[in-house]
Amino acid sequence: MYEVRALDPLGEAHVRGTARRRMVIGLVIAVLAAGAAGLTAATAGAGALCPGRKVKTLDFSSGKVQIYKSNRIRCAVTLAKSPGKRRQMSVSIQARGSHPSVDSGRFTHHAGPVTVNAWGRCVFVRGSIGSKSVKSGWLC
Secondary structure, eight states: OOEEEEEOTTSOEEEESHHHHHHHHHHHHHHHHHHHHHHHHHHOOGGGTSOSEEEEEEEETTEEEEEEEETTEEEEEEEESSOSSOEEEEEEEEETTSOOEEEEEEESSEEEEEEEEOTTOOEEEEEEETTEEEEEEEEO
């Protein structure tokens, strides 16, 4: 594990070996990861909630619904135009021929994300904030 080579004038042991290097490298990686996570959280929007690329945005008076596509997965999230106070929000996504995936409740910023496996199928998306809502129609 550690190999003591000599004592310096203050009586401290000089340590040689890989254990000390591993400890230093681990600390450096932890600090860099924490900084990157903070930067990502500060700059992330709905894209951090859903995987893939944004394919459509449905705007309405209280906010918007963003729809993402990643291989077989489709994802949707409802975002409030003015976040802050809790209000009723919902988002749902349904692949043709299956049941919808829904997230509904009282939220401050967003409802969702909700995902569905939609390989080769069209999807129907709905979103609402309060009494205002939007529907996508079938997206293929």
